[in-house]
Amino acid sequence: GAGVSQSPSNKVTEKGKDVELRCDPISGHTALYWYRQRLGQGLEFLIYFQGNSAPDKSGLPSDRFSAERTGESVSTLTIQRTQQEDSAVYLCASSSGPGGTQYFGPGTRLLVL
Amino acid sequence: SQKIEQNSEALNIQEGKTATLTCNYTNYSPAYLQWYRQDPGRGPVFLLLIRENEKEKRKERLKVTFDTTLKQSLFHITASQPADSATYLCALDIRRGTYKYIFGTGTRLKVLA
Incomplete structure (x- = not known):
């Protein structure tokens, strides 16, 4: 696709469950970022x-959070044993070069009930 | 530790006036500084990038300055319009020449008709 895509767009889960968030970066972009934005x-x-x-991985808040990336393509952010304070918007971004x-x-x- | 500060309070201005937003940083010597716009419920959108050796950069009604002595960037929107209402974020590369950026908390701008 032409832009960065993420799935799912919305996720509601129960406290203690694991969740996986997916990011598809722009093709050819070598850098990929995950951010969290609370309300x-x-x-x-x-x-x-x-x-x-x-x-x-210096920004990961706890060992419940992990992420992987396959080559220079898809990335998955996994949150294990979700807590209510994990509720936020998780943003993914990609970039083609330094300063780019x-x-x-x-x-x-993500909403954790 | 590195720190970025943006006006946390919302900025309200009258349509047609110039909006000026501030980004201050400490303990950095960034090579690049970027400004992004974020609308509610959306990811940030890139607006302008300025390099450390550039004092000023313009794009249509937007102007960014970068004072590495004061460790400050100013973001101006001239002839502001209600459609300019959004949150504006500054971002700096956390290590010179790398892909890694950190973002300020953003300033919410509201342009009143």
Whole structure:
């Protein structure tokens, strides 16, 4: 596709369940980012992938959060044993080079009951 | 640690006036600074990028300045319109020349008709 896509667009889950969020970046973009945005708040960096380098996981809030990326394509963010404070919009973005524009997906709205 | 500050309070201005938003940072020497627009329920959209060796960048009604001595960027929208109402985010590369950015919390702008 022409832009970054994310699925699902909305996810409601029960506390304690695991969830998987998917991101399809723009083809050819070597960098991929995950951010979390709580209601009324700014973007909180979670993790970023750059080519075949080890990902920068410094923003992951706990070991319940993990992410993988297959080559330079799809990425999956997994949250295990979800908690109510995990409720937020999870945004994915991709970029083609240093200093380059980040193109954002529409986000996945996660609600943990 | 690195820190980015944007006016947390909403900025209300009258249509036709110039809106000026501020982004201040500490403990950085970024090579790039970007401004994004975010509408409710949507991902951020890239507006402008300015490099450390550029003092000013313009695009249509938008102007960005970058003062590396003051560690500040100003974002101006001239002849503002109600359609410019949104949240505006600044972002800086956290390590020079890398793909990794962090974002400010954003300033909400409302242009009154």
